[in-house]
Amino acid sequence: EDKVVQSPLSLVVHEGDTVTLNCSYEVTNFRSLLWYKQEKKAPTFLFMLTSSGIEKKSGRLSSILDKKELSSILNITATQTGDSAIYLCAVEVYGGSQGNLIFGKGTKLSVKP
Amino acid sequence: SQTIHQWPATLVQPVGSPLSLECTVEGTSNPNLYWYRQAAGRGLQLLFYSVGIGQISSEVPQNLSASRPQDRQFILSSKKLLLSDSGFYLCANKLRDRVTEAFFGQGTRLTVV
Numbered sequence: 001e002d003k004v005v006q007s008p009l010s011l012v013v014h015e016g017d018t019v020t021l022n023c024s025y026e027v028t029n030f031r032s033l034l035w036y037k038q039e040k041k042a043p044t045f046l047f048m049l050t051s052s053g054i055e056k057k058s059g060r061l062s063s064i065l066d067k068k069e070l071s072s073i074l075n076i077t078a079t080q081t082g083d084s085a086i087y088l089c090a091v092e093v094y095g096g097s098q099g100n101l102i103f104g105k106g107t108k109l110s111v112k113p
Numbered sequence: 114s115q116t117i118h119q120w121p122a123t124l125v126q127p128v129g130s131p132l133s134l135e136c137t138v139e140g141t142s143n144p145n146l147y148w149y150r151q152a153a154g155r156g157l158q159l160l161f162y163s164v165g166i167g168q169i170s171s172e173v174p175q176n177l178s179a180s181r182p183q184d185r186q187f188i189l190s191s192k193k194l195l196l197s198d199s200g201f202y203l204c205a206n207k208l209r210d211r212v213t214e215a216f217f218g219q220g221t222r223l224t225v226v
């Protein structure tokens with residue numbers, strides 16, 4: 001069965017810290033990996049990764065996919081209280097029995113002032 | 114651009130009452146559509162997904178059902194709600210044949226009392 005595992009499940013840091021969130025996957029027919037940030041309502045899209053080793057970057061957030069290790073990391077530098085959220089990793093597969101889009105359980109990040 | 118509408122935003126229903134949540138998509142055609150449920154502070158649990166009109170796949174046995182009467186309409190229903198049905202329900206759509214992100218509706222917070 002296809003699965004996506006995120007770690008840690010929760011994390012508490014102080015403003016200014018740098019954090020690394022992990023996402024590993026075991027799927028057949030990998031298509032893409034997506035990162036989302038969820039605050040109170042709908043998840044908002046951060047990055048989509050399809051090729052190994054290419055870093056996607058937006059401001060203080062960046063992400064890399066390692067297809068050999070079947071994993072991805074999301075880095076947040078100089079964290080702010082506004083970064084507090086649940087970060088969701090999802091893997092899209094071709095075909096599959098789970099609707100093609102498989103989510104991990106998320107990492108709950110709390111940034112304290 | 115794609116827009117996904119989901120309503121209502123909040124709902125309080127007594128145990129044993131019926132449920133109908135609606136999701137409609139604009140700006141695209143023939144999408145994959147998904148219903149997810151999220152417990153407080155946790156990841157997304159896939160409930161149903163659909164690849165076309167009348168085509169529904171269920172991932173979790175429960176007293177919920179889904180229907181797709183039109184290409185861009187996805188409905189989540191229940192004949193009799195249970196307390197355990199409380200949660201945050203999210204509808205999502207994704208283009209079937211393109212490597213793009215999934216888009217989410219704003220969600221419905223359901224409280225069964």
